[in-house]
Amino acid sequence: MIKKWWLLLTVTFIALFLAACSYGGDEEADGAESGSDSSSGEAATGGSVSIPIVADPTFNPWHPNAYAESNVINRVIFDGLTKPGKDLIPSPDLAESWETSEDGLTWTFNLRDDVTWHDGEAFTADDVAFTFNEITLNEELGANSASYFGQVENVEVVDEHTVQFNLSSPVAALPAYLSFNTEIIPEHIFQGEDPWNLTSFNKENPVGTGPFKVKSYTSGQSVVLERYDDYFGDTAKLDEVEYKILPDANTHVAQLLSGELSIFALDDTSAVERIESAEGVDVNGRDTNRFFWLIVNQQQERFQDVKVRQAMEYALDRQNIIDTVLQGYGTIANAGITPALSEYYTDDVKQYEFDPEQAKTLLAEAGWEDTDGDGFVDKDGENFEIVFDIGIQGDLEAIAQLVQQYLIDVGIDVQLNTMDWNTMIDKVVIQRDYAMTLNWWRYPPDPDLKAYMHSDFADQGNNIPAYRSEEMDRLLDAGAETSDVEERKEIYDEAQKLMAEELPYMFLWYPQEVQVKRSNISGVPELAFGDTLHYIQEWYMEN
């Protein structure tokens, strides 16, 4: 009896130890054959996929508490007027076509006439007008994404299937904004209700127009969607989509490997190697509309000198950070428009090869030299000291440590100050009480970067580095108001050159999303995970 006990204990510990050792090692076939046999790969209807989300969702795209975990559901159960095309150019969704007036101040959207809500009611122009006039443009509500529609004065119903957006100044990006977490919600349910406290909709039983509708939701566990057979487009091939609420990223990886999860974008790239070597799982890098940046607070005089910013850019071995921390999933950025926006992206801009000597030269030109031999550059008897604030999320801390080291190498005394995400937003974004930070932007599929670099937003808003340039303002204003694609290309070519030259942000890289997927799921377009969800009706299981 006693011997058995300690035998069991010993065996358990040895087993655990072996499991620990084999982590990251070779992966043998672990019952993954179920779907990887592609020789008989034909489309079939039926089946379901599982997608992880990290928290309880809110089934209302405009709700201030609807974040990433809600977006991935809302864009499946609801529809917007437009959606990102497979080339990311806005393409029809609830609107079949649209046009802008000569002066760019009105946009007319022709809506589909064959759309029904999940409860059977017909979708009409009233729903669109209600969503925008009563929710988005109601300033007291503080709706998500409302800031994209600051120039929209109102939305007018022209007839049952036509709406008109009236603007105070031209917004060329309007169709792109309308494809980005701005889905239409039903007037017949929200009329007269407090849209944020209508929990019977937002938390229990939403009514959308999308290819799937909510079947069940258990707080903290899962949301199960089932196919909506009266969807206006091609009926979905899958029977069900399950979103599992799993807060821990390690669990996501374990469940992907065991086949309990189907597809998602991997946040923490440290597990990539292990997943790549597993059978039955595909790993793909996908371009996304994001860029990483390092910024210094240009309200401080020492950071207003462009040479200082250029010196910092030269000091960083960005390729090395991409190769080590990002496992190669990213390309060097020198401006803010991403390669995902292939129509507008250009690499014909100033390049900053890793060059610490050049960095030191530029610092010296700006008056920063090491006069006392302590290894740090100084000016007027003061060392160049910077406190580097970092919010803890994903790879940010690891990246920041490398950046810190590179800057110390050229003589800048950088001290890392890590804090939780929420605190970082308060300190950096709201109070603007910081010297240097590192983060990223994700933006709608349009090159309009006004919100991030225009001097209008330098004191409050998303121009966090407080960059001011009349030339940049002029270009960004022109780009935002011009609908003609050729004309816009020229404007944004020039803007990208100026960004690279002036470094409002010290651009780091365009990260690629690491998309992981069980091999037996097909029909997923080659887009970032979030964008593939607009095409979930095309997904299918291979037999």
Next chain:
Amino acid sequence: MFRFILNRFGQSIILMFIVTVITFFLINLAPGGPTGVMRMDASPEERQAIVERLGLDEPVLVRYVQWVGNAVQGDLGTSFNSSEAVVDRIADRLPYTIELTVFTIIFSVIAGIILGVISALKRGKAADHVINFSSVIGLSVPSFWLGLMLILLFSVELGWLPSSGVGPRGADFDFAGWASHLAMPVLILSTTVLPNIVRFTRSSMLEVLSQNYIRTARSKGAKEFIVLYVHSLRNALIPIISIIGVLIPRLLSGAVITEAIFGWTGIGTLIIEAANGRDYPLIMGITVVITLVVIVSNLLVDIIYSQVDPRVKNMA
């Protein structure tokens, strides 16, 4: 006994007051704010609208008084981040945490007493050393690491157990599915208390074995089996009851980590969500409920203890 309970009740109210004051001011004075306000991409106007909506423009003291006023009437407010009643959110999740902790206590007490007795009887021998060593490992290895290793072994490599979730409930309930989902979380959560029970049983057992009445029992010719399991163990177990009271708070804090690893939808995952999102009403609600659970369970343990051991009956 009645006076004892009344006395404890009075103490509990004061304790509850102190706990809520500290928690309320700590979370409100900490940097950051509710997630709706602290979005990276929210505009200043959006932030202002939400701050006003949530009443966060009022001074902290005013908000505390309002909160207490509502709380004593049983209204714990509305969650900032989900707009649902705090009471409902907690009621949704609490049963799962109770389930997890109750089974963990049962498992830990049974396994702990068995291992502790073995350890005491085989004092200084191999079995004793292995059990002691394992206890130290169990106490010192972080449970999140151990949990991940178990998932890798049993879910990923062997495919025996599901890696997360609480299993099918309601109409789809089946015993095997339920037990397999419960197994790893209970095992991991028990590492926070099992080693203490083992060591406590061992020392308690050793102490009893050296008592005069055991020598008397042996000398009058009682069988060794009777000596060990009737005379010794029964008396050795009395102090174990009191340690369970001490271990309940530890079990609840251990549940936070365990639930996060195994996607167990109890209070633990809820409090992480609430803390990360600075969901003040939800944090306060959970604090009140957990404080209540600890107070009540300690009271119960004390009452049971005084019933089992006549010597402490008059401690009130």
